[in-house]
Amino acid sequence: MLTLSHFLALAAVLFAIGLYGALTRRNLVAVLISVDIMLNAVLINLVAFARFTDNVQGDLLALYVVAVIAAKVAIGLALFLNVFRHNGRATVEVLSRMKQ
Amino acid sequence: MEPFSPSPVAFYLIALTAVAMAVLAVTSSNLVRASLALAFCLFSLAGIFWLLGSPFMAALQLLINAGAIPITTIFMVLMTHSRFSRLRSPLSAIVGLLVALPLLGASFLLVSRATGAAQPTPLGLERLGVELLSQRGATHTLSTGETMVVQGGTIVAFQVAAVILLVALVGAIIIAFRPGETTLRQIGRRGFDRGEESPRADA
Numbered sequence: 108m109l110t111l112s113h114f115l116a117l118a119a120v121l122f123a124i125g126l127y128g129a130l131t132r133r134n135l136v137a138v139l140i141s142v143d144i145m146l147n148a149v150l151i152n153l154v155a156f157a158r159f160t161d162n163v164q165g166d167l168l169a170l171y172v173v174a175v176i177a178a179k180v181a182i183g184l185a186l187f188l189n190v191f192r193h194n195g196r197a198t199v200e201v202l203s204r205m206k207q
Numbered sequence: 208m209e210p211f212s213p214s215p216v217a218f219y220l221i222a223l224t225a226v227a228m229a230v231l232a233v234t235s236s237n238l239v240r241a242s243l244a245l246a247f248c249l250f251s252l253a254g255i256f257w258l259l260g261s262p263f264m265a266a267l268q269l270l271i272n273a274g275a276i277p278i279t280t281i282f283m284v285l286m287t288h289s290r291f292s293r294l295r296s297p298l299s300a301i302v303g304l305l306v307a308l309p310l311l312g313a314s315f316l317l318v319s320r321a322t323g324a325a326q327p328t329p330l331g332l333e334r335l336g337v338e339l340l341s342q343r344g345a346t347h348t349l350s351t352g353e354t355m356v357v358q359g360g361t362i363v364a365f366q367v368a369a370v371i372l373l374v375a376l377v378g379a380i381i382i383a384f385r386p387g388e389t390t391l392r393q394i395g396r397r398g399f400d401r402g403e404e405s406p407r408a409d410a
Contacts, residue, residue, distance in 0.1 A: 109212070161324065
């Protein structure tokens with residue numbers, strides 16, 4: 108018998124995995140992969156809450172989150188490409204030097 | 208529609224696949240492999256949406272998150288010459304665990320107290336479409352004959368999302384475009400068209 112807590116627990120595990128990756132990875136593309144996993148954990152939360160309370164607004168919000176994920180990946184590709192052209196590599200150290 | 212009972216066996220199999228692939232995606236030092244693991248992870252999450260009774264969300268997950276996103280990620284890996292990635296520093300794994308594990312524990316405490324219906328209610332495609340593309344408070348007669356009142360009514364947000372996607376597309380082209388250069392130079396292969404080796408080693 109599956110309850111709401113099962114789905115929320117899966118989302119929490121995925122979010123923690125994504126957070127670990129976003130904090131530890133050096134390469135910007137690897138950080139983006141980790142953020143993707145975190146965003147998909149949020150999607151599970153939205154759909155699970157919507158379906159277990161039969162409230163359609165959670166599903167609608169999930170659709171818009173998918174649109175934002177697609178926009179984020181497109182902009183991320185362009186930005187990381189520019190970082191790579193200017194510095195020869197796309198890592199987080201390159202971006203943290205920008206504040207000096 | 209009537210509530211239904213999702214299969215626990217399917218849930219645990221899908222959840223195990225998703226978590227294992229997510230761990231591979233954030234720990235593998237080979238980023239092409241990590242992108243593939245991300246694709247498998249997002250692919251299995253489509254099954255979770257199906258189990259929750261949201262078939263449109265499952266289809267969207269297959270099309271966009273399991274199809275387009277990993278392919279774009281592989282583009283990024285190859286175009287920025289970042290086939291391999293290391294940890295930020297030897298200490299960062301400990302820092303990451305110190306942040307992620309307490310968050311996981313706190314989430315489990317809250318998750319165990321979550322209240323909802325005993326079973327999920329599936330969402331029909333027709334109802335979702337009407338909610339997405341109508342104004343709030345409008346009434347609509349479904350093909351089954353029953354009348355529904357629109358609760359979501361996000362037609363304006365739908366248009367805004369379309370504009371956001373267009374702006375992201377045009378913005379990505381403007382950010383990445385370098386005028387007056389050959390295609391190979393656009394992706395960073397300087398000197399390639401003069402017959403020289405690419406000076407950039409893999410990062």
